Amino acid sequence: MLITRYLGVEQFGLYVTALAIYGLFNALGDWGLYQTATREISRPKANEKIIIGNVFGLRILISGIFLMLAGCATYFTTSDPQLRSALLIILIGYLFYSSYQILIGLFQKRLLMYQITFVELLGKIIQISLVVIVIKLDLGLKFIISSFSFSLFINLILIYLLSRRFIIFKINFQTKKWRNFLKESWPIGLSIFVTFLYFKADSILLKIIKGNTDVGIYGAAYKVLENITFFPGMIIGLTMPIFSYYIFKDKKKFKEIINKNFKLFILLVIPLIITTLFFAEEIIGIVAGNDFMASAEVLRIIIFSLAFIFFGTLFGSILIVAKLQLQQLIALSIVAIFNISANLIFIPKFSYLATSYISVITELLVVVFSLVIIYKNLNFLPKMKKIPQTTLAGLGMLFYFALLKSLPFFFLLITGPLFYFSSLFLLKVITKEEILMLVKKKI
Numbered sequence: 001m002l003i004t005r006y007l008g009v010e011q012f013g014l015y016v017t018a019l020a021i022y023g024l025f026n027a028l029g030d031w032g033l034y035q036t037a038t039r040e041i042s043r044p045k046a047n048e049k050i051i052i053g054n055v056f057g058l059r060i061l062i063s064g065i066f067l068m069l070a071g072c073a074t075y076f077t078t079s080d081p082q083l084r085s086a087l088l089i090i091l092i093g094y095l096f097y098s099s100y101q102i103l104i105g106l107f108q109k110r111l112l113m114y115q116i117t118f119v120e121l122l123g124k125i126i127q128i129s130l131v132v133i134v135i136k137l138d139l140g141l142k143f144i145i146s147s148f149s150f151s152l153f154i155n156l157i158l159i160y161l162l163s164r165r166f167i168i169f170k171i172n173f174q175t176k177k178w179r180n181f182l183k184e185s186w187p188i189g190l191s192i193f194v195t196f197l198y199f200k201a202d203s204i205l206l207k208i209i210k211g212n213t214d215v216g217i218y219g220a221a222y223k224v225l226e227n228i229t230f231f232p233g234m235i236i237g238l239t240m241p242i243f244s245y246y247i248f249k250d251k252k253k254f255k256e257i258i259n260k261n262f263k264l265f266i267l268l269v270i271p272l273i274i275t276t277l278f279f280a281e282e283i284i285g286i287v288a289g290n291d292f293m294a295s296a297e298v299l300r301i302i303i304f305s306l307a308f309i310f311f312g313t314l315f316g317s318i319l320i321v322a323k324l325q326l327q328q329l330i331a332l333s334i335v336a337i338f339n340i341s342a343n344l345i346f347i348p349k350f351s352y353l354a355t356s357y358i359s360v361i362t363e364l365l366v367v368v369f370s371l372v373i374i375y376k377n378l379n380f381l382p383k384m385k386k387i388p389q390t391t392l393a394g395l396g397m398l399f400y401f402a403l404l405k406s407l408p409f410f411f412l413l414i415t416g417p418l419f420y421f422s423s424l425f426l427l428k429v430i431t432k433e434e435i436l437m438l439v440k441k442k443i
Helices: 002-030 035-042 048-077 081-101 106-110 111-136 143-161 175-199 201-209 212-244 252-285 295-321 325-378 389-404 410-424 432-438
Strands: none
Touching: 002 111, 002 201, 002 212, 002 252, 035 048, 035 106, 035 111, 035 252, 035 295, 048 081, 048 175, 048 252, 081 143, 106 111, 106 143, 106 295, 111 212, 111 295, 111 410, 143 212, 143 432, 175 201, 175 325, 175 432, 201 325, 212 252, 212 325, 212 410, 252 295, 252 410, 325 432, 389 410
16 A cells, blocks of 8 residues: 555556566575475475575575576676566565465474464564555665665574574585485476466566556456465465375375365355455555556456355366476466466557456466366365355355445445355354364364
8 A cells, every 4th residue: 555655657557567576586596405305205204404494505505596597697688777677676585485385384394383373473563564664765766675675684583593492403515315305396386487477477468568557457467366375375284284295195194184275275165255246346456556546447357257266276286286386387488387377468459458468368277277187196086065155155145245235335244244154154154163173273
């Protein structure tokens, strides 16, 4: 809210572009080390000190090399002085993030992700405070970006200190173990890069073809999406170590936990879509301001992308713990080729509306391809009971909004989901035991 109103549509477009290229840095330098480390330390009798020490050393080497290369590339290929400064500052943020990301697996394994949440919440509070100061002093885009990088530095310090309660490791440079990790992780790393291509490249292409204003309109709606996609990531962060533990140890238990996640995501996606379709203008008005009202149309489209992202996140985690990374990489590569080709064809004529519809189709393809691979290799598809009752609860929420749309937005925003989840409980779609199962701290 602060940043959109301070920067305006065109400057916000530059901000979105800088964050998109930051995503590119992360994707290129990731190499799948975080996911591989999390999976490996979650195996029975895993040696955490050896795994984390070597992966951390490998991360430092890769990040250092990539930081130098990316810095040179940014300086020589970017002509816009504001964008160049923003990218050089955000590279520092990349170094902080890539360093502490490896340590998150220690918290995931112990189902203590709430501690990471508190740390990142503190980092965001600091970032917001700095943004207020920047706006008050009118320091401009460069200092807005600096507040982002500084918050990542705070996260790094705090997560490192908290991780020392679990293990005190030393950075290892055992090249033999590095080769083993890279052999396991490179398909995941390439998959992350390919995922970036279809998730963020549209903003970069929109900037190149149409300019900052169109990126700003698209980016304001997409920021709403990004601020919700943390939730499926959080749930998978809690449960992926359990997937990894049970997939080869107890297939029945593995399938049971997958189905619980699948059901939870269905129940969450329905009210998100209904609320957004009804109140897109109100949401954009609050998040970005009246200058971004064109973003409401975009938001109504890409909310369906969010629905598919929920399930794509779940199915992607299954492929990782099942060691099907290579097949996942091939599927995501096909999706990325479609996404970039379609954007290049349709952006010149349809601008951000093209990127919106292409985003939905892309995420749908990710879900479909992932399900095909899961069924082919594991002979299993996630399923959910009581679909008619769930549909009835969703329709009830739909009619609730339609009848009472003239009432204040915040009243409906609170009471609509309450109506929906109360209906689910009364129809016995959800039980208290199912909710408690997802937050148990013991495997």
